Amino acid sequence: MCQLLALNCAEPTDVSFSLTGFAARGGLTDHHVDGWGVAFxxxxxxxxxxxxxxAYQSPVAEFLKSYPIKSRNVVAHIRKATQGGARVENCHPFMRELRGQQWVFAHNGDLQPLDGPEHGPYAQVGTTDSEAAFCFIMNRLYAHFAAQANTAPGVDDIDAVFDVIEQATRTLNPYGIFNFVLSNGQAQFAYCSTRLSYVIRHWPFSSARLVDGDLSVDFAERGTPADRTAVIATTPLTDEVWTACEPGDLLMFRSGALVRRAHVPVPAEVLATAKYAPSELSAVPA
Amino acid sequence: MCQLLALNCAEPTDVSFSLTGFAARGGLTDHHVDGWGVAFxxxxxxxxxxxxxxAYQSPVAEFLKSYPIKSRNVVAHIRKATQGGARVENCHPFMRELRGQQWVFAHNGDLQPLDGPEHGPYAQVGTTDSEAAFCFIMNRLYAHFAAQANTAPGVDDIDAVFDVIEQATRTLNPYGIFNFVLSNGQAQFAYCSTRLSYVIRHWPFSSARLVDGDLSVDFAERGTPADRTAVIATTPLTDEVWTACEPGDLLMFRSGALVRRAHVPVPAEVLATAKYAPSELSAVPA
Structure with a gap:
């Protein structure tokens, strides 16, 4: 299994603190050693x-720590390969363009082969179940938003985007464990199939200590009332009070706030294959 | 105007030597200061x-010099903005996926606005004439190779890809100066609208000295008979014997060799807007 991290911020934010704790899980404090990736x-x-x-010995990760990029939306992933070798084309996040927006996706879980690719322009470059699922969602979005070109509704209708993602998730759910984060730069979508948590940082800020490293940050020192950040991760990154999602939660975050939620039931046979029962989630070590 | 660099190699090759000379043109030995990019x-x-x-003061460029990636196909670009601000989304190369292959494109020139976007799934994210032209070509490729999904001919038919690019170039040519490099990882395509040169390095190798920096490499020390590299650039990067392309040359390189050439005439009114007459090309300073 892999680890997911996503951030959605009201203002462009230096996310190197969260990335540092997350990168440690790539081989140092956890066993996710088959590559990693981040999209800003x-x-x-x-x-x-x-x-x-x-991630913990990646020159790219090291470089990013010294060259922090300020971003409103971040998607990151550390990989423990279940399908597809440790090759660059199999590293998440995956990116595709739709109607002039870049869309990125990262997945934690393990899916059975889909019954066939969804018709549309998006096809996978690598060999992972995750990229196949992403292309499926993108082809669904394309069919809804772009197939009729200029007469189609715009992808700026973010609630319509949510609806398409919800339907696609319903279709993909029976294939296996399907925790994911997905963004188009306008919103951060997150689905909890078995395991996902989030925390929202807002003014007045307090300090936080990384679970995976000897590092604390006092956000009160730099935060302003305009700042607000949602951090979504497979398991809590810090000693803050995180909310554990329920299996089936599909969430949409905008400007650092949770703005919409839907329930897309996870089939019982999928939940049965999960390593941890949902009720144990908060007690699971990182 | 901008500067282009592309490499096409028979074997995975460390291209940091060429990249070093090229990066110097991004503000140090030339005035291309509005961003840069490279695709491997x-x-x-x-x-x-x-x-x-x-490029000459970019932390990303510095990082890449210390973390050389071995590649068979490279596309790089240094930007002097003519259209679109110095923003990340306007930096070349641009990338899109088509039928499970990544395609990258970089442009040197200046195009009038197209009469309308070509119908198809690809749309520009930024505001450059270059990305609009790339999306035009990708939509043409999509119409030819992917619109009928699995019954369409494969993009592995590289000569069919060449034919579509040739036709698209013919359509785009009247809009202005259109030097470009384009790759799908299987071949390197290069078009000379006004200015482009190339050199092919093969066994037995000799040494080369960068035009833009105090650096020489003796390729004989590391090259083998299996190695062969085509280097394509706006102007020669080294003191080797480069071939200046004729305006209208559309070239395809595979495994480090020039394998196909077509002539796509450049309209006289476009040539008239070029800063340098074709006959002066070899005398133009870098």
Missing amino acids: YEDRACRVFVDEKP | YEDRACRVFVDEKP
Whole structure:
């Protein structure tokens, strides 16, 4: 299994603190050694950095710590391969463009092969179940938003985007464990199939201590009333009070706030394959 | 105007030598200060690094010098903005996926606005004429190779890809100066609208000295008979014997060799707007 991290911020935010704790899980405090990746939105642009090396010894990760990018939306992933070798094309997050927006996706779980690719322009480059699922969602979004070109509704209708993602999740759910984070730079979508938590930092800020390293940050020193950050991760990164999602939670975050929630039931046979029962989630070590 | 660099190699090759000379043009030996970027193919994967800072003082460029990636296909670009601000989304190379392959594109020139976007799934994220032209080409490729999904011919038919690019270039040519490099990881395509040169390095290798920096490499020390590298650039990077392309040359390189050439005439009114007449090309300083 892999680890997910996503951030959604009201203001462009230096996320190197969260990234430092997260990168430690790539081989140092946890066993996710088959590559890692992070995507940063800067307004309309999205830069993706991936590496097939373990995050804790990746030169790309080291570089990013010294070159913090300020971003409103971040998607990161540390990989423990279940399907697909430790190759660059199999590293999450994956990125595709739709209607002039970059979309990025990272997955934690393990899916059975889909019955066939959804018809549409998006096809996988690598060999993972995760990229296949992402292409499925993108083809669904394309069918809804872009197939009729300029007469189609815009992807700026973020609630319509949520609806399409909800339907696609319903379709993909029976194939297996499907925790994911997905962003188009306008919102952060997150689905809890078996395990996902989040915390929202807002003014007045307090300090936080990383679970995975000897590092604390006093956010009160730099936060302003305009700042608000939602941090979503497979398991809590810090000693703050995190909210454990329920299996089936599909969440949408905008400007650092949880703005919409839907319940997409996880089939019982999928939950049965999960390593940890949902009720144990808060007690699971990172 | 901008500067282009592309490499096409028979074997995975460390291209940091060429990149060092090229990066110097981003503000040090030339005035291309509005960002830069480079794309490396590693088998099916393609990693793109872009930065809106001048290449000669970019932390990303510095990092790449110390973390050389071995690649068979590289596309790089240094930007002097003519259209679109110095923003990350306007930095070349641009990347899109088509039928499970990553395609990257970089442009040197200046195009009038197209009469309308070509119908298809690809739309620009930024505001440059270059990305609009790339999306035009990708939509043409999509119409040819992917619109009928699995019944369409494969993009592995590289000569069919060449034909579509040739036709798209013919359509785009009247809009202005359109030097470009384009790759799908299988081949390197290069078009000379006004200015482009190339050199092919093969066994037995000799040494080369950078035009833009005090650096020489003796390729004989590390090259083998299996190695062969085509280097394509706006102007020669080294003191080797480069071939200046003729305006209208559309070239395809595979495994470090020039394998196909077509002539796509450049309209006289476009040539008239070029800063340098074609006959002066070899005398133009870098």
